[in-house]
Amino acid sequence: MPFVTANGIAQHYELSGDGAKTIVFIHGIGSKLQTWETTTPQFAGFRHLVYDVRGMGESGHEPGPVSLSTWAADLDALMEALGIPKAIIAGHSMGGAIAQRFTIDFPHRVEGLLLFATSSRVGPALASGWLKRAEEAEAAGNGAMAATNxxxxxxxxxxxxxxxxxxxxxxxxxxxxxxxxGGSVIMARCIPNAELEIYPGIGHNIYKDEPKSIERANGWLARFK
Structure with a gap:
């Protein structure tokens, strides 16, 4: 899989599929682009861009803090380097948070926003857990994961x-x-005309565990073809 230097780091990515429109898939924390390998073929009629987020997989990172805005700027630079002016942005978990930040910061690049199991905010209890994980990663010498947490x-x-x-x-x-x-309900109330589907009995890996979510996404994506 190829690399391109964009926004000051080497970004590891893969382009596949055929179609006039591109879907960008953003993975969750601690994951990498291969997490989408069985999912992207289910979205026929589109090009698929998957990539490793800064500090994860095989993409590079720099010492110091990162933020959702950093990751959004990375994606903007990656799309620019690959000659993709606009895309449908899909994200899971942390990747969904990056997708939201990207849509806010770079609205001219976004044709559609597809969010799997994510949130627009972090509450105190979750924040405490992430900060504890950051301390553990720091102690283990993993500065990139500490910054991510x-x-x-x-x-x-x-x-x-x-x-x-x-x-x-x-x-x-x-x-x-x-x-x-509840976090998805909040997002749906904030985003004008957003559509929301809640699937009973399904956990965090919805795009892998609930085929109906892929069917729903494909039906929604038909408007872009």
């Missing part, structure tokens, strides 16, 4: 989401312990 310990995008004009679909399971459906 700190980045997801504190964000709130509710106000910014009110400016989103791109069509948006939010998918979540009602048994998701990491991003409970």
């Amino acid at each position: 700190r980045a997801v310990a504190g964000y709130r995008m509710d106000e910014g989401l009110k400016s989103v004009v791109a069509p948006t679909l939010i998918l979540v399971g009602d048994k998701d312990p990491q991003t409970p459906p």
